Amino acid sequence: MSEVFKALxxxxxxxxxxxxxxxxxxxxxxxxxxxxxxxxxxxxxxVLREAGLVxxxxxxxxxxxxxxxxxxEDALLAFAETFGIGLAGAGAxxxxxxx
Amino acid sequence: MSEVFKALxxxxxxxxxxxxxxxxxxxxxxxxxxxxxxxxxxxxxxVLREAGLVxxxxxxxxxxxxxxxxxxEDALLAFAETFGIGLAGAGAxxxxxxx
DNA sequence: CTCATATTTCGGTATTTAGCTAAATATCGA
DNA sequence: TCGATATTTAGCTAAATACCGAAATATGAG
Numbered sequence: 001m002s003e004v005f006k007a008l009x010x011x012x013x014x015x016x017x018x019x020x021x022x023x024x025x026x027x028x029x030x031x032x033x034x035x036x037x038x039x040x041x042x043x044x045x046x047v048l049r050e051a052g053l054v055x056x057x058x059x060x061x062x063x064x065x066x067x068x069x070x071x072x073e074d075a076l077l078a079f080a081e082t083f084g085i086g087l088a089g090a091g092a093x094x095x096x097x098x099x
Numbered sequence: 100m101s102e103v104f105k106a107l108x109x110x111x112x113x114x115x116x117x118x119x120x121x122x123x124x125x126x127x128x129x130x131x132x133x134x135x136x137x138x139x140x141x142x143x144x145x146v147l148r149e150a151g152l153v154x155x156x157x158x159x160x161x162x163x164x165x166x167x168x169x170x171x172e173d174a175l176l177a178f179a180e181t182f183g184i185g186l187a188g189a190g191a192x193x194x195x196x197x198x
Numbered sequence: 199c200t201c202a203t204a205t206t207t208c209g210g211t212a213t214t215t216a217g218c219t220a221a222a223t224a225t226c227g228a
Numbered sequence: 229t230c231g232a233t234a235t236t237t238a239g240c241t242a243a244a245t246a247c248c249g250a251a252a253t254a255t256g257a258g
Binding site for chain 4 (some may be wrong): 183
């Protein structure tokens with residue numbers, strides 16, 4: 001739980017997740033959207049990976065990252081629930097992910 | 100946004116929010132629930148205050164902290180929305196806070 | 199005014215984090 | 229095998245964070 005929130009606390013990482021919302025992208029492709037060095041971005045990917053928020057798929061020499069929306073969703077849901085904040089919309093999401 | 104997630108990234112601070120969910124509590128009362136020093140807790144309160152997640156009400160020599168649920172709610176909602184995670188339950192919450 | 203109480207601020211240390219460049223690793227094509 | 233490409237790892241610095249004990253601040257009681 002802490003790891004997810006820690007990952008979300010950085011704007012760069014949140015933007016990475018946003019980019020991956022559209023489609024999976026390679027590390028280099030993602031890095032192209034930022035001004036930081038690739039090494040720095042790589043560290044951000046690592047944080048996201050360890051939080052379980054992205055999946056890394058190595059294909060040849062490139063690594064494609066994809067968003068693991070369910071992990072993000074579950075974390076937010078679990079946390080919000082303890083505060084009585086119902087996230088009813090998650091149901092609709094579940095349907096969508098089920099197709 | 101970053102400040103809210105950063106505040107939520109620490110287990111102690113999340114527990115403080117949980118405690119405040121029941122009722123407002125003074126700084127000392129809150130500190131009694133943790134093994135860290137009061138100085139350390141005070142710093143945590145400061146982070147929560149700066150993130151807007153709690154309100155501090157100074158009454159005489161004691162400071163009573165209370166949860167600002169709407170801020171937490173709005174932050175989670177806004178973020179979740181950008182990921183297509185609808186938080187329909189927030190509507191019901193709004194009604195509740197309206198009484 | 200003085201004392202006790204509640205809380206924060208100060209000064210310090212240790213750990214973590216974000217960033218960089220340079221070097222290492224791995225894979226592909228010729 | 230050699231070279232090019234994609235990505236990570238290593239080594240470093242600067243800034244931020246968490247923690248402590250001690251000192252400062254503010255208030256209310258007497």
